[in-house]
Amino acid sequence: MNPAKPEDAARSSETVRAPRLGLYGGSFDPLHRGHLLVAQAALEELALDRLFFIPAAQSPFKPGSRPAPDAARLRMLRRSLAGQSRTEVHTDELTRGGVSYSIDTVRGFQARHPGAEFFWLIGADHVPTLPQWREAEALARAVTFVVIPRPGQLQATLPEPWRLRHLRGWPLGVSSSEIRERVKQGLPVSHLVPAGTADVIESERLYRVASERP
Numbered sequence: 559m560n561p562a563k564p565e566d567a568a569r570s571s572e573t574v575r576a577p578r579l580g581l582y583g584g585s586f587d588p589l590h591r592g593h594l595l596v597a598q599a600a601l602e603e604l605a606l607d608r609l610f611f612i613p614a615a616q617s618p619f620k621p622g623s624r625p626a627p628d629a630a631r632l633r634m635l636r637r638s639l640a641g642q643s644r645t646e647v648h649t650d651e652l653t654r655g656g657v658s659y660s661i662d663t664v665r666g667f668q669a670r671h672p673g674a675e676f677f678w679l680i681g682a683d684h685v686p687t688l689p690q691w692r693e694a695e696a697l698a699r700a701v702t703f704v705v706i707p708r709p710g711q712l713q714a715t716l717p718e719p720w721r722l723r724h725l726r727g728w729p730l731g732v733s734s735s736e737i738r739e740r741v742k743q744g745l746p747v748s749h750l751v752p753a754g755t756a757d758v759i760e761s762e763r764l765y766r767v768a769s770e771r772p
Contacts, residue, residue: 577674580609581667581701583651583660585617585734587625588759589634590751592732596679596706601644601729604677604704610648610667611635614658619687621657626764628652637754661693664700676701677723685714685722695719741765 580600586593589611597609613631617623625631635647650666651658659676667676680688685705691697704723705714708710709731713724737747742765748756759765 566665577607577671578605578633578665578677579671579674580604580606580679580704581612581648581663582609582679583612583614583658583663585620585625586611586613586631586635587734588631588737588751588764589638589755590615590732590734590737592750594638594752595727596725597645599606599725600677600679600704603725603727604723606644606746611639611645612648612663615651616657618657618659630758630762630764634755634758637757638752639730640754659692661691661700664697668700677704679704680704681706682708682714685716686714688720696767705766708718718721738765742767 580597582593582597582600584593593611597611598607601609605696613628613635616625616626632647632649632652639645639647651663654662664676664678667674680703682705685703688694688698688703698719698721702723705722705724707713707725714722716722732750740747740750741759747759751759
């Protein structure tokens with residue numbers, strides 16, 4: 559067997575790179591077309607190998623909110639993402655229950671994917687709160703935060719050790735809270751959510767006022 563030449567080893571090292579994994583956390587209550595557009599932009603612009611949708615059990619910044627049942631939110635995600643080979647629904651935060659802290663989720667991913675490079679998608683309006691997140695400095699060193707643009711909102715900045723990137727494509731012009739309100743008012747949402755989400759909202763009568771529920 560001929561020994562490998564130095565140039566062959568160098569060429570081999572150049573072709574092997576760390577996996578690039580995107581982490582997209584949120585309530586997804588409900589998932590809507592804006593979420594899917596953001597996911598596609600992240601996959602393309604960041605050259606991600608895989609993007610994980612991570613539904614939260616309870617946001618630490620919304621202690622009084624009561625999202626739709628976990629099972630319903632999971633059904634909306636799974637039906638809407640069916641057939642997407644580079645996206646996956648990750649349920650650790652729901653399994654843990656209680657308040658969902660990003661640092662716990664990131665450490666779980668680091669244990670399962672050693673050596674991977676992580677990109678955490680975050681709405682532009684949440685960037686100023688990042689220094690208040692649990693173990694903020696450790697989180698800043700563990701991931702690159704990818705800022706989702708919103709129409710008319712200036713690009714946010716943070717000092718080191720925070721690493722921020724900004725998505726260029728598809729600013730998010732619709733919110734889950736607006737969709738919930740439209741459902742409550744009896745207005746159509748099929749143009750705002752994927753078919754799988756619309757089916758679950760309708761069949762399980764999510765987001766109706768209490769008097770309309772079975």
